[in-house]
Amino acid sequence: MNKDLAYYMALHYSILLTQADDGSWFAEIPDLPGCMSFGETQQEALDMIEDAKLTWISGSLEAGDLIPEPKKATV
Numbered sequence: 001m002n003k004d005l006a007y008y009m010a011l012h013y014s015i016l017l018t019q020a021d022d023g024s025w026f027a028e029i030p031d032l033p034g035c036m037s038f039g040e041t042q043q044e045a046l047d048m049i050e051d052a053k054l055t056w057i058s059g060s061l062e063a064g065d066l067i068p069e070p071k072k073a074t075v
Contacts, residue, residue, distance in 0.1 A: 003067075008057045013070045015049055017042060031068050032056050 013029045020026055020038075025045035028036040035056040039045030060067045 005054075005058060005061060008061075008067055008069075009054065011070050013053065015046065017045060027052075029053060029056075031070050 013031050015027055015029055017025060017027050025039050025042050026036065027039070027045040027049035029049065032053065035052050037045060037048035037052040039048050057067060
């Protein structure tokens with residue numbers, strides 16, 4: 001199976017969303033090291049992390065780097 005950009009973008013990666021002291025929001029995808037973004041609102045941070053995810057995965061595909069798939073949640 002050829003795992004392309006569309007394949008990875010369709011995967012459901014966990015997003016950590018935290019509020020900074022100044023009221024802005026920080027979003028990161030722990031399964032994609034260094035994939036993070038900021039926003040003035042929660043929604044803006046979530047929108048921006050999708051752009052960061054696209055950039056992170058695209059760059060990794062171009063470089064031939066390993067792209068981790070989301071970890072399965074355990075109950």
